[in-house]
Amino acid sequence: MAKIIAGVGCSHVPAIGAAIDLGKTGEAYWQPLFKGFEFSKRWIADEKPDVVILVYNDHASAFSLEMIPTFAIGCAAQFQPADEGWGPRPVPVVQGHPELAWHIAQATILDEFDMTIVNKMDVDHGLTVPLSLMFGQPEAWPCPVIPLAVNVVQYPPPTGNRCYQLGRAIRKAVASFDQDLKVMIFGTGGMSHQLQGPRAGLINSEFDRRFLDKLTADPDGLARLPHIEYVREAGSEGIELVMWLIMRGALEEKVHERYRFYHVPASNTAVGHIILENPR
Amino acid sequence: MTDYSEAFKDIPGTVIFDATQSRLGYHLNMFCMALMKAEQREVFKADERTFLANFPMTEEQRQAVLDRDYNRMIALGGNIYFLAKIGATDGFSFQNLASKMTGASEDEYRDMMIKGGRPAKGNRSKSEWEHHG
Numbered sequence: 001m002a003k004i005i006a007g008v009g010c011s012h013v014p015a016i017g018a019a020i021d022l023g024k025t026g027e028a029y030w031q032p033l034f035k036g037f038e039f040s041k042r043w044i045a046d047e048k049p050d051v052v053i054l055v056y057n058d059h060a061s062a063f064s065l066e067m068i069p070t071f072a073i074g075c076a077a078q079f080q081p082a083d084e085g086w087g088p089r090p091v092p093v094v095q096g097h098p099e100l101a102w103h104i105a106q107a108t109i110l111d112e113f114d115m116t117i118v119n120k121m122d123v124d125h126g127l128t129v130p131l132s133l134m135f136g137q138p139e140a141w142p143c144p145v146i147p148l149a150v151n152v153v154q155y156p157p158p159t160g161n162r163c164y165q166l167g168r169a170i171r172k173a174v175a176s177f178d179q180d181l182k183v184m185i186f187g188t189g190g191m192s193h194q195l196q197g198p199r200a201g202l203i204n205s206e207f208d209r210r211f212l213d214k215l216t217a218d219p220d221g222l223a224r225l226p227h228i229e230y231v232r233e234a235g236s237e238g239i240e241l242v243m244w245l246i247m248r249g250a251l252e253e254k255v256h257e258r259y260r261f262y263h264v265p266a267s268n269t270a271v272g273h274i275i276l277e278n279p280r
Numbered sequence: 281m282t283d284y285s286e287a288f289k290d291i292p293g294t295v296i297f298d299a300t301q302s303r304l305g306y307h308l309n310m311f312c313m314a315l316m317k318a319e320q321r322e323v324f325k326a327d328e329r330t331f332l333a334n335f336p337m338t339e340e341q342r343q344a345v346l347d348r349d350y351n352r353m354i355a356l357g358g359n360i361y362f363l364a365k366i367g368a369t370d371g372f373s374f375q376n377l378a379s380k381m382t383g384a385s386e387d388e389y390r391d392m393m394i395k396g397g398r399p400a401k402g403n404r405s406k407s408e409w410e411h412h413g
Contacts (some may be wrong), residue, residue, distance in 0.1 A: 014374060059361040064313045065306055083316055085368025108282060153361055155298040156284065192397075196360040199293030200378040201389060203397025228287045232404050236294050237360075265393040267375045 002177040004098065007247040007255070008040070009215065009274040010133060012056060012188045014115075014125040015267035017089055018133055020132050020162060033271060036261035037133045040275060043259065044134050049184040051097045052145045053104070053170065055246045056126035056188045057152045059084070062118075068154045069116035069165060073103040073108075074123075074147035082122035091128050091137075097144035104146070107173035110152065112118035113166050123147055130188045133273075150243050152189070156227065160242045164223035168247020174250070187239025187247025192233070193261075202235040203270050208262060211241060212274055216257045219248045252278045292409040295335070297359045305357020311335040312362035321369045350381050 016033065019025055025034045061082035063069065105115050127147055135142055151157055158166075166187075174183050191208040194200050195250040211234075214222040223245055230239045259275040288296040295301060311332065314320045324331040332342045344352040345366065351362055356399030360377075367377045392398060402408050 039339070060313065060359070060365070061316070064362075065302060065309050083318070085289065085315055085321070085365040087318065153297065153359060154302055155296050187378065192400075194294065194398075195364075195374055195378055196354055197293045197295060197381055198383065199291070199398065199403055200382050201392055201398040202400060202403060203393075204400040205396070227284075230293055231288060231294065231296070232401055236291075236376075264396055267373065268378050268393060268397075270397070 002174045002179055002181040002183055003172050004171060004183045004250055005049065005278055006184050006258075007251045007276045008130070008134065008184060008186045009212075009244045009247060009272060009276075010130045010186060010188050011266070011269060011271040011273070012126045012129040013266040013269045013271065014084070014129065016271075017125045017132060020137065021090055033263050033266055036263055036271075036273060039259055040134055040273065041136060043086055043275060044269050046140065047184070048182070049143055050181040051100055051143055051183050052182050053148055053183060053185040053250070054127055054130065054188065055148045055150060055186060055243045056130070057240060057243065058149045059124050059126055060153065061124035062149070063151075065154070068151050069149070070158050071113065072116040072118045072121070073101055073105050073120050073150040073246050074118050074149070075105060076121065079121055079123045079127075079145075079147060081128055082124040084124050089125065091132060092140045094123055094131075094141060094147070095144045097146050099183065100174075100179075100183075101146045103177050104170060104173045107176060108166065108169045111169040111172065113169050118149070121147065121149070122262040126188060130186050144278045147245070148248070152240050152242065157239060157242060159227070160225050160245050161223040163242045163245040164219060164249040167246040167251075170246070171250045174219045185247045185250045187244035187245075189243050190234070190238055191241060191270040191272035192235050194235030195237050197269055199235070201268060202260045203264055204233050204235070204238075205262070205264060205270065207233040208272055211270060212260060212262070215244060215248055215254060215274065216276060219245065248276070251276055252270040254279065290405050292403060292406045295354050301357045301359070304359070305341075305359065307337045308341045308345070308353065308356060308358050309334050309362040311337065312358075312365045315365040315369050324369060348380075350377055
C-alpha cells in the first residue's frame with residue numbers, strides 16, 4: 001500500500017527561483033537562505049520519495065479570472081513550467097503520477113471534497129521553487145509530482161479547517177492506493193508577507209514562529225484560525241499559509257519535527273521551512 | 281458574508297481581492313494575462329495605448345496602466361499577481377513594484393526588508409495609522 005512518510009512546509013518566493021536560475025546562490029544576500037536547505041536536500045536524497053504531492057497556489061499563470069477552482073488536482077502525465085512574464089524557468093518538465101492522482105481525485109470526491117480535475121496545467125514558481133529548494137538543479141526531477149493547486153488569490157480562499165480536513169481525506173486516499181509507494185506531501189507558500197499597497201513589506205516573525213510551533217503540536221487549534229487573522233498578522237499574501245494545513249492534515253496526529261528553518265528576508269517575504277515525519 | 285468582507289476593511293494599506301474588486305477589475309486583469317506571451321509583450325511595448333484599446337477597460341484603468349500607478353490599478357480592481365506581469369514586462373521584480381507601492385525607493389525598501397521588514401505592530405488596524413499620521 002502507498003504510505004505518506006513525511007510532510008515538508010516551504011515558502012515559494014519567485015526571487016528564490018531567479019537566484020537559483022541566475023547562479024546567485026553564493027551571494028551574501030542569498031547565502032544564509034540556501035544554507036538553510038542543505039540539510040533538507042541531504043534528507044530528501046536519503047528518503048527517496050517515490051511521489052511528491054505538492055500543494056501550492058497558481059499565481060495567475062494556469063488560472064486567470066476565467067476559471068478559479070478552489071482545489072485543483074493535476075492528473076496529467078506532464079506539466080510544463082509556466083511563462084510568468086520572464087519566460088519559463090529553466091527547470092525540468094514536471095512528470096506527474098496520473099494513476100495516484102486520479103485515485104486521490106476519485107477518493108476525495110467520494111469523501112465529499114469537490115475536487116477539480118485538471119489534465120492540462122502549466123506550473124509556476126509556486127510549484128517549481130520548492131522543487132528547486134529540495135532537489136537542487138537536476139537534469140530531471142527525481143520523482144513524479146502531483147500538483148494540487150489551491151485558490152488563495154480570489155477571496156474567499158478555503159478556510160484553514162477545510163484545508164486541514166482535505167489533508168485528512170488525502171491521507172485516507174493515499175493509504176487505500178494499491179501500490180507500494182513512499183509518498184511525501186509539500187505544503188508551500190507564506191510565510192508572512194504582503195506584496196501590495198502601502199503596507200507591503202509586512203513581516204511578523206512572532207506569528208510565523210507560533211504558526212510553525214502549532215503546525216507541529218496543535219494543528220487542530222491552528223486550523224481554527226480565521227482568514228482575517230492571517231491577513232492582519234501575516235500580511236495579505238500570508239493567507240497562503242492555509243495550504244500548509246493540507247500537508248499537516250495528511251500526516252498522523254503525532255509527528256516528529258525533524259527540521260525547521262526560518263529566514264528574513266527573501267525579497268519581500270519571510271521564508272519558513274519545516275520537515276515533519278510520520279512515526280515509522 | 282457581509283461581516284466577513286467588512287472585517288478586512290479595517291486593515292490599513294490593503295485591498296482584499298474580493299468579489300467586488302474582481303468584478304471591477306476583470307478586464308484589467310485579463311489584459312495582464314495577455315502579457316504572458318513573449319510576442320504579446322513586444323506588441324504592448326511597441327504601442328501601449330493601442331494594445332490597451334483591445335481590452336474593454338475603463339479609461340481610468342488604462343491611464344493607471346500607462347502611468348504604472350500600481351496602487352491606483354489595485355484600487356480599480358487589479359490584483360497584484362496579475363499586475364506583476366506588467367512589472368515583468370518592464371523588467372522589474374516584485375521587490376521593485378512593492379517599493380513603488382509604499383512610496384519608498386528600491387534601496388530604502390530593500391534595507392527595510394533586510395532589517396526584518398515592516399513590523400505588524402502599528403500596522404494592524406486603520407486606527408493605528410490615523411493616530412500616527
